[in-house]
Amino acid sequence: MTKSAISLTERKHRIHKYKMVLRKLKQTGISLSLGGGVILLLLMIWEIFSISGWVKPQFSSSPTRVLNKGLEMAASGELWKHTIASGQIFIIGYGLAVLVGVPIGILLGWYKRLNQAFGPVVAAMYTTPRIALMPLFIIWFGLGSSSKIVLVFLSAIFPIIVNMVMGMRSIDGDLTKVAKSYSASQRQIFWTIALPMSVPFLMTALQLATGRALIGVIGAEIFGSKAGLGYMIMYAGATFQTDIVFLGVFIIAAFGIAMDRFWFYLSQRFDAWRGND
Amino acid sequence: MTKSAISLTERKHRIHKYKMVLRKLKQTGISLSLGGGVILLLLMIWEIFSISGWVKPQFSSSPTRVLNKGLEMAASGELWKHTIASGQIFIIGYGLAVLVGVPIGILLGWYKRLNQAFGPVVAAMYTTPRIALMPLFIIWFGLGSSSKIVLVFLSAIFPIIVNMVMGMRSIDGDLTKVAKSYSASQRQIFWTIALPMSVPFLMTALQLATGRALIGVIGAEIFGSKAGLGYMIMYAGATFQTDIVFLGVFIIAAFGIAMDRFWFYLSQRFDAWRGND
Amino acid sequence: SSPSNVNGGTAKESGNPSSGAEQNAAETKKLTKIVYVQLKPDLTDIHTDFAKENGIYEKHGIDLDVIHFDAGGPEALAGVAGGDIDMGNFGTPILTGISRGVPIKVVASPAIRENPFVLVGGKKVEKVEDVKGKVLGTGALGGGNHQAAKNILKEYGVPETETDLRPAGGVDAYLLLEQGVVDAVVATEPAVSRIEKDGIGKTIVKAADIEVYKNYQHSFVFASDELIKTNPDAVRAVLAGHKEAIEYAKEHVEELIAYASEKLGYEEDLVRDYYQKIIPTWIVDGNVNVEGTLNAFEILKDLNELDKNFDTAQENWLNLSFLPGSGK
Amino acid sequence: MSLAVGQAVAEGISSNQEQPQPKLSVENLMISYENHKSGETTEAVHNVSLDIKPGEFVTIVGLSGCGKSSFLNAVAGLLKASGGTIRIDGKPVQRPGPDRAVVFQKASLLPWRTTLKNITYGLEIMGIPKREAVERARKYIKMAKLEDYENFYPSALSGGMQQRVNLARALACEPQVLLMDEPFSALDAITREGLQNELLLLWELTKKTVLMVTHQIDEAVLLSDRVIVFSPRPAVIVKEIRIDLPRPRTPEVKQNPYFDQLTQRVWSAINKSAGKRVNQDYEI
Amino acid sequence: MSLAVGQAVAEGISSNQEQPQPKLSVENLMISYENHKSGETTEAVHNVSLDIKPGEFVTIVGLSGCGKSSFLNAVAGLLKASGGTIRIDGKPVQRPGPDRAVVFQKASLLPWRTTLKNITYGLEIMGIPKREAVERARKYIKMAKLEDYENFYPSALSGGMQQRVNLARALACEPQVLLMDEPFSALDAITREGLQNELLLLWELTKKTVLMVTHQIDEAVLLSDRVIVFSPRPAVIVKEIRIDLPRPRTPEVKQNPYFDQLTQRVWSAINKSAGKRVNQDYEI
Numbered sequence A, B: 001m002t003k004s005a006i007s008l009t010e011r012k013h014r015i016h017k018y019k020m021v022l023r024k025l026k027q028t029g030i031s032l033s034l035g036g037g038v039i040l041l042l043l044m045i046w047e048i049f050s051i052s053g054w055v056k057p058q059f060s061s062s063p064t065r066v067l068n069k070g071l072e073m074a075a076s077g078e079l080w081k082h083t084i085a086s087g088q089i090f091i092i093g094y095g096l097a098v099l100v101g102v103p104i105g106i107l108l109g110w111y112k113r114l115n116q117a118f119g120p121v122v123a124a125m126y127t128t129p130r131i132a133l134m135p136l137f138i139i140w141f142g143l144g145s146s147s148k149i150v151l152v153f154l155s156a157i158f159p160i161i162v163n164m165v166m167g168m169r170s171i172d173g174d175l176t177k178v179a180k181s182y183s184a185s186q187r188q189i190f191w192t193i194a195l196p197m198s199v200p201f202l203m204t205a206l207q208l209a210t211g212r213a214l215i216g217v218i219g220a221e222i223f224g225s226k227a228g229l230g231y232m233i234m235y236a237g238a239t240f241q242t243d244i245v246f247l248g249v250f251i252i253a254a255f256g257i258a259m260d261r262f263w264f265y266l267s268q269r270f271d272a273w274r275g276n277d
Numbered sequence C: 001s002s003p004s005n006v007n008g009g010t011a012k013e014s015g016n017p018s019s020g021a022e023q024n025a026a027e028t029k030k031l032t033k034i035v036y037v038q039l040k041p042d043l044t045d046i047h048t049d050f051a052k053e054n055g056i057y058e059k060h061g062i063d064l065d066v067i068h069f070d071a072g073g074p075e076a077l078a079g080v081a082g083g084d085i086d087m088g089n090f091g092t093p094i095l096t097g098i099s100r101g102v103p104i105k106v107v108a109s110p111a112i113r114e115n116p117f118v119l120v121g122g123k124k125v126e127k128v129e130d131v132k133g134k135v136l137g138t139g140a141l142g143g144g145n146h147q148a149a150k151n152i153l154k155e156y157g158v159p160e161t162e163t164d165l166r167p168a169g170g171v172d173a174y175l176l177l178e179q180g181v182v183d184a185v186v187a188t189e190p191a192v193s194r195i196e197k198d199g200i201g202k203t204i205v206k207a208a209d210i211e212v213y214k215n216y217q218h219s220f221v222f223a224s225d226e227l228i229k230t231n232p233d234a235v236r237a238v239l240a241g242h243k244e245a246i247e248y249a250k251e252h253v254e255e256l257i258a259y260a261s262e263k264l265g266y267e268e269d270l271v272r273d274y275y276q277k278i279i280p281t282w283i284v285d286g287n288v289n290v291e292g293t294l295n296a297f298e299i300l301k302d303l304n305e306l307d308k309n310f311d312t313a314q315e316n317w318l319n320l321s322f323l324p325g326s327g328k
Numbered sequence D, E: 001m002s003l004a005v006g007q008a009v010a011e012g013i014s015s016n017q018e019q020p021q022p023k024l025s026v027e028n029l030m031i032s033y034e035n036h037k038s039g040e041t042t043e044a045v046h047n048v049s050l051d052i053k054p055g056e057f058v059t060i061v062g063l064s065g066c067g068k069s070s071f072l073n074a075v076a077g078l079l080k081a082s083g084g085t086i087r088i089d090g091k092p093v094q095r096p097g098p099d100r101a102v103v104f105q106k107a108s109l110l111p112w113r114t115t116l117k118n119i120t121y122g123l124e125i126m127g128i129p130k131r132e133a134v135e136r137a138r139k140y141i142k143m144a145k146l147e148d149y150e151n152f153y154p155s156a157l158s159g160g161m162q163q164r165v166n167l168a169r170a171l172a173c174e175p176q177v178l179l180m181d182e183p184f185s186a187l188d189a190i191t192r193e194g195l196q197n198e199l200l201l202l203w204e205l206t207k208k209t210v211l212m213v214t215h216q217i218d219e220a221v222l223l224s225d226r227v228i229v230f231s232p233r234p235a236v237i238v239k240e241i242r243i244d245l246p247r248p249r250t251p252e253v254k255q256n257p258y259f260d261q262l263t264q265r266v267w268s269a270i271n272k273s274a275g276k277r278v279n280q281d282y283e284i
């Protein structure tokens, strides 16, 4: 191996790396521009409708009006107040839902008897209209953030449980057999086989739960709040400030999109082993 | 093969069939009694709490009170009126969500570019607080059943889309290769490979969507209703008739449990090929 | 409810400063924090916020923590049951709640106590009878708006079943009518004025004018039994604050108009018109129309919204001993 | 045998036939895999050309991992070649077609279909009426000795049975070109010989064009007209051996001393090509 | 050879050894599968008893679908027998244990783990420190000639490579009893012989107890001390053939005429047992 030979290999390798990075950038670029393009298009149609006067701005707003309002409220710091308030509720409620929901889902999916015993209760709970129980939550958990966190938690936990149950139930018997043959404990089987296999289910769970939790935050803040995006939306709705309503909706949606893409790319990463096509 | 030999085989076969039926019955019995047992236990704890006076009945009701109320309202026919009204909204909204959501989810999961283009819009929509947009729905779709159906539809469609996208994305490459090797069209690949493989995802989707749709029905009936379980619950809630609130919740939950078990057994049926352990 | 809860339990001495404005006051005087509930922000009680921001309640040693329940009265009363809410003001759900055992008492009237609802007809509705076979939009299910609609129909002999009576939740009456979602709507000020100004519809009948509502009180100020028991002085202080708030608002009408139109997003002219009409009718002393309230109980009973067994004896629902001027 | 010795002269690197048109013609085929993450490429097949006449039975042998499956998959149209062309009847093909059917190295059965329904799968896709499909499938089920397992799901079949279903599935399509990737590897000697025999009979009858991968040299010699020896990765053709044993063949042909001679020839070709990889320790 | 002939007398249905304690002892094993839907049962193994001494190398041969894998899985503790007992060192076992490791018939690799991480899998489960695990794994990676593919995911490996990873995974655990289900079936002759040789060396060194299923009779004879012939389903032992070729063995033993003789003996035992199933058409 002469010096030039090494440098040749290295050069080749580097060139390839550059190519890869470029390709990845291109892919991401296409992806972003496609997704962004569609959204931009929708926003443009909306703007045109509102400029044309076909719809009244006091209840349809328009993207530019929303943007202006957003800048104004961001400058005054009000927007951050609401965003931070909601963010806290979201993070705690969602985090708890993941921490509690994933193990519950796994247990119910893993042990048939447990599912038979508690499946119906879970089903009863996830079909129960939370909104009807809000008075109870308020009585039990007060008007502070606890009752809001509970609502967010309950909104987010069920897609997690249901998806994880199904994920556990569709695990490949062959691979569990491999694990068992090395006398893996249930715990080890779970970590080395069940969890990696149920990644698509987990991803779906986390994705759906994000959406549910966000909606839960808004729903919760209708009750006795003094800050938060839900409060902002509701207050604005009650006082005909449609721009602010849509500003709130936009912020939530933007966050939702960001989270969705995050889970999407994450699940793609976990799927690296699936090979190239 | 003498006559007795045949009848021996047949007898054996029959005995086995009986055994099977018995075993199935036993299994179902265990399953039902476990699930029912847990629920009964919870109801009993509730009853005891309420009899003991630790909680005030005006907000907590009690199972027997709910039962009495239920019998009373069933006798007067009022209960059926509400149940039927809600049932119609549910069936139409849920049905539409399945009919529209499954294909959309499949398309987005199947064609990467479509997902890149419309994934963000879908994400934006499923994180958007529907409740904030209800005034818009009412203005667009009126106070009749359309706006309710739209709300139920929108509540139910997103878990379906998200699950189906993930289902499509986790399809086994080997089997698609088999289908392709017989020059199966995309359509054929979908029907013969993608759909059977994504059954667990579809089941989860349908299961979650049931829950969402039921909650959507209740949420929708707050607006512009004259009947329906949501109407009943809301009206009762507003006038502190907690027994009726819980009666409504019970009916919804019972239906939710029934649907959940239905999807559970259906998914088990589809999994027959997974073998016995 | 545990006393360690920030909002929890009854009113308590709050030495800990919560926000900038109150901090200054806290230095001079210990404020009693009162969690006070109202429904969605509205012209009918925005003057409370206005007064609060101008330090009226602090003068009385009260840190008035106003929270809004867009969702309606029942959840707010659940807050009382949970021990989080000390006082508040809104409509008849207070009476319904009391009848079903929510531990509160009526302690005063807010500035406006009449039935504020108005039946407004669109293009095709000239008189009450015209709503037959048409869509009549109302407010939240079980709310005062819905009740008013039912009673108006009753008064004019239109069976409920012959109209399409539909609760439209929080959707603006103006929009409902303008967009043709409904043919008639039960609305409050200032939406009624706006509707008439823009020629979208006209007043058909005011609920306050119909027979059942002639002698009637719709809105109340309540205090929780817990607060009444543990800190009656605080109730007294709040009601004194209310009185002064109304007086302050009367004296600073232009500022109030600017404040309200900014907070609520109405045009100033509309707000001015409204206040010019309404301020003269404001009740300053907080007195309760007992007879009118008993009538309200009856109406609720007729609508099947009240517990049939409820005894409307005054001690079961009323405590006027905290009103400014009434002796201890 | 004089016949055998005479024919042996014809052996060597692919002599240009004056035959009209090959059924399958592969020209300068290149296959390489790219690892999207590390960016490294693995070259599997390097510049391979191969013509197969209509009705010819060709076998590929070579070391594990040398590129046989890759080659077969490319011919099947399941893998995009990075260079070269594949022609069927002179027409370039890039995608799978009903003219070809593949017996996969992994059984790759549809787990939710029973044996019968797995075997009718290809026929279903081709739009053949159900009755006819079932009839045809039954024929091959019988051939694969799976009559008793028609209604078993793959998870209840033994490894060898699964492989037989895989084989029957492809045969049932009765394609013009049959591509088989180690179709008998999981079978015991008796079942294997039975199926080899059936395949021989079928082939004599229908004169399909067959391209097969196998590790069993005697199998290659018994069945084929030509044995192609691939080098270790990246695969190039290192040797072509014409198998001019008389047709129709029966397993008895193995007693023919020329059979052993041919086997030896294939063996030494593989050995030679593998030389660079074989460890000194166990030179054979 | 006189030696060979002399030894041959010892052959026959399992002679009662006076050996102290078998490493693995199977007594009256019954295995049947039940189809929960149709309610039919498939009996796979019928009353099989088998003792294996410590350090013995035993091979099972039999027709496809006869019950070999079922038997192996039961011994591994992965399948609940419907009757009989399995003992390791005299103690009954019902579940898998670290004393046994299985080379599966299907490679069954964890698709999200690279070659290296698949091979360390068993070690990880056993709680062996990472460094040591990797070191051990590398040893077997080298043996399986997979050095260049350490970081490949299974989907990027050829069929034969996957099988070698499967083999290396079990070997890396260095279990007392090694259970192998057709470990070399997807390998070409050269790779196979290389691995057979490695296995022989390993076995001579460590004297593991080995139970292997194979379809290659020469492989069975080359490697084992005893060859067990299973009947078609439900499997019963129809013959046990003691392979008394001298140890240590090298592939050269195949040149020994006694090797052929043994092979023939196994062959005819299988043939005889299969008789009832083999079609007249291709009697061999």
Ligand SMILES: Nc1ncnc2c1ncn2[C@@H]1O[C@H](COP(=O)(O)OP(=O)(O)OP(=O)(O)O)[C@@H](O)[C@H]1O
Pocket: B275, B276, D149, D152, D155, D156, D157, D158, D159, D160, D161, D186, D187, D188, E033, E034, E035, E042, E043, E044, E062, E063, E064, E065, E066, E067, E068, E069, E070, E071, E105, E233
């Ligand atoms: N899970 C199962 N359910 C029902 N039957 C099964 C199951 N697994 C195996 N069988 C049946 O048991 C019999 C023996 O299968 P087994 O896998 O043990 O065969 P084998 O000897 O390993 O065959 P091969 O050489 O083809 O791998 C077969 O008839 C098979 O159909």
Ligand SMILES: Nc1ncnc2c1ncn2[C@@H]1O[C@H](COP(=O)(O)OP(=O)(O)OP(=O)(O)O)[C@@H](O)[C@H]1O
Pocket: A275, A276, D033, D034, D035, D042, D043, D044, D062, D063, D064, D065, D066, D067, D068, D069, D070, D071, D105, D233, E149, E152, E155, E156, E157, E158, E159, E160, E161, E186, E187, E188
């Ligand atoms: N999807 C893939 N990505 C990357 N490399 C691959 C992929 N598939 C195969 N390879 C590599 O290509 C080479 C050839 O593989 P191929 O499957 O064609 O071998 P083979 O000759 O069929 O081997 P075997 O006899 O073991 O089946 C191997 O080195 C393998 O690692």
Ligand SMILES: [Mg+2]
Pocket: D068, D069, D070, D105, D181, E158, E159, E160
């Ligand atoms: Mg291969």
Ligand SMILES: [Mg+2]
Pocket: D158, D159, D160, E068, E069, E070, E105, E181
């Ligand atoms: Mg087997």
